[in-house]
Amino acid sequence: MLIPKNLMRCISLFLKNNMKIILTIILTSFILFLLSCFIPRVIMIPPKQTINLIDVGWRIVTAYSSTLDQTDNTPFITAANTKVREGIIACPRYYPFGTKFVINGKMYICEDRLNIRYHHRFDIWFPTTEEAKQWGKQIVFIKLVQS
Numbered sequence: 001m002l003i004p005k006n007l008m009r010c011i012s013l014f015l016k017n018n019m020k021i022i023l024t025i026i027l028t029s030f031i032l033f034l035l036s037c038f039i040p041r042v043i044m045i046p047p048k049q050t051i052n053l054i055d056v057g058w059r060i061v062t063a064y065s066s067t068l069d070q071t072d073n074t075p076f077i078t079a080a081n082t083k084v085r086e087g088i089i090a091c092p093r094y095y096p097f098g099t100k101f102v103i104n105g106k107m108y109i110c111e112d113r114l115n116i117r118y119h120h121r122f123d124i125w126f127p128t129t130e131e132a133k134q135w136g137k138q139i140v141f142i143k144l145v146q147s
Helices: 005-038 130-137
Strands: 051-062 086-091 100-102 104-114 124-125 137-147
Touching: 051 100, 051 130, 086 100, 100 124, 104 124
Parallel strands: 051 124, 086 104
Antiparallel strands: 051 137, 086 124, 100 104, 100 137
16 A cells, blocks of 8 residues: 655654654553553442431411511521521421421421511522512422431
């Protein structure tokens, strides 16, 4: 098979200019291959977690956002002294902070409190007032995550 002289010159020039890079790649690949022969292959498979849910029942669930007219004078800090974020719920005072609830298939964690007059109501935090208004006031079935 005949290879044109121009092609041979191009290949020769390419190898001459890039020999260090090519040798580095080959050497690195060989070292990684050798290391992989001696490193045991252990694959950690996490155990499946089962979540026990306890029915709380049908409750009124409202929504709020971080505005002064809906909160106290620290609208971005929860009663548990954490920053507000998605998945936060204000719950009745008889549930300790950290209690987890499932509402409409989504998990929420109790880190805030409602006014004491709302002793059976829950309040989900939303980033904007528009989202909170869109949720509105609903009666939904709540489940408690048993830890």
